[in-house]
Amino acid sequence: MQNESFETEFVLLGLSWNPSVQKIEFVVFFVLMATVGGNLLVVVTIVSSPKLLGSPMYFFLAFLSFLDACYSSAFAPKMIADSLYEKKTISFKGCMTQLFAEHFFAGVEVIILTAMAYDRYVAICKPLHYSSIMNWRLCGILMGVAWTGGFLHSVIQILFTFQLPFCGPNVIDHFLCDLYPLLKLACTDTHIFGLSVVANGGFICTIIFSLLLIYYGVILLSLRTHSSEGRRKALSTCGSHIAVVVLFFVPCIIVYARPPSAFSFDKMVAIVCTITPLLNPLIYTFRKNKEVKNAMRGNLRRDKVISESI
Numbered sequence: 001m002q003n004e005s006f007e008t009e010f011v012l013l014g015l016s017w018n019p020s021v022q023k024i025e026f027v028v029f030f031v032l033m034a035t036v037g038g039n040l041l042v043v044v045t046i047v048s049s050p051k052l053l054g055s056p057m058y059f060f061l062a063f064l065s066f067l068d069a070c071y072s073s074a075f076a077p078k079m080i081a082d083s084l085y086e087k088k089t090i091s092f093k094g095c096m097t098q099l100f101a102e103h104f105f106a107g108v109e110v111i112i113l114t115a116m117a118y119d120r121y122v123a124i125c126k127p128l129h130y131s132s133i134m135n136w137r138l139c140g141i142l143m144g145v146a147w148t149g150g151f152l153h154s155v156i157q158i159l160f161t162f163q164l165p166f167c168g169p170n171v172i173d174h175f176l177c178d179l180y181p182l183l184k185l186a187c188t189d190t191h192i193f194g195l196s197v198v199a200n201g202g203f204i205c206t207i208i209f210s211l212l213l214i215y216y217g218v219i220l221l222s223l224r225t226h227s228s229e230g231r232r233k234a235l236s237t238c239g240s241h242i243a244v245v246v247l248f249f250v251p252c253i254i255v256y257a258r259p260p261s262a263f264s265f266d267k268m269v270a271i272v273c274t275i276t277p278l279l280n281p282l283i284y285t286f287r288k289n290k291e292v293k294n295a296m297r298g299n300l301r302r303d304k305v306i307s308e309s310i
């Protein structure tokens with residue numbers, strides 16, 4: 001359906017008008033772009049290691065790192081550019097594209113994190129049946145569900161947004177395009193749309209987050225029957241998963257599991273959402289995971305041998 005908007009662009013207020021703060025923003029967002037390199041390094045390491053790629057856990061981890069790289073690339077370049085200019089504008093189509101990418105990759109990641117939790121549940125609670133349950137057919141199905149679910153989630157948000165007429169103020173009190181800031185600019189009653197955002201975003205996040213906590217609760221209870229070494233390894237792996245889940249879902253619930261309203265901390269919560277991709281490779285791999293570290297060292301040694309032989 002053709003959108004009835006009279007606005008061709010929006011003005012983003014950003015985090016602050018203070019030049020000193022904007023310089024800090026530039027540095028922070030530039031570092032955020034470095035997460036793309038970190039996440040892609042994890043992807044390349046796992047894909048180039050047959051041992052790691054043959055494990056469903058690392059298969060999902062590689063895909064999660066790829067998603068985080070895409071998520072960062074969806075808005076970080078625009079945020080870096082905006083931090084250099086006093087007036088920050090974005091076209092209507094650019095705003096819709098950013099909105100779609102943000103919710104698409106986040107929607108896919110929700111399902112991938114759920115798949116990773118199920119993988120750990122099977123590995124720890126049903127170790128004898130792990131190979132038969134977590135087969136590549138199931139992994140492929142979960143991947144297909146993740147892509148489809150993320151696409152449907154994002155399309156629903158975009159279709160609703162395209163119905164809204166924007167004929168008044170065009171200033172968005174945020175540093176990126178998002179649903180609730182856009183609702184405040186619409187020249188119509190957005191009560192129903194606000195409820196759909198809560199249902200399609202916040203409510204789903206809350207339900208899945210609760211299920212994941214139950215999953216990990218069952219896993220932790222089952223560790224009582226394991227050896228001390230087994231408990232240590234399981235706790236190390238599950239601790240990383242739980243940290244990423246909390247960092248991802250809690251901001252989502254805070255932002256979307258409520259009716260639209262002006263809260264002064266909304267931007268701060270959004271910053272946490274943008275920084276989370278920076279932490280994922282550190283939490284999952286660089287800090288504790290010896291297998292990934294060893295695979296990285298092996299790739300570096302192999303590259304060095306090849307370069308010396310040329």
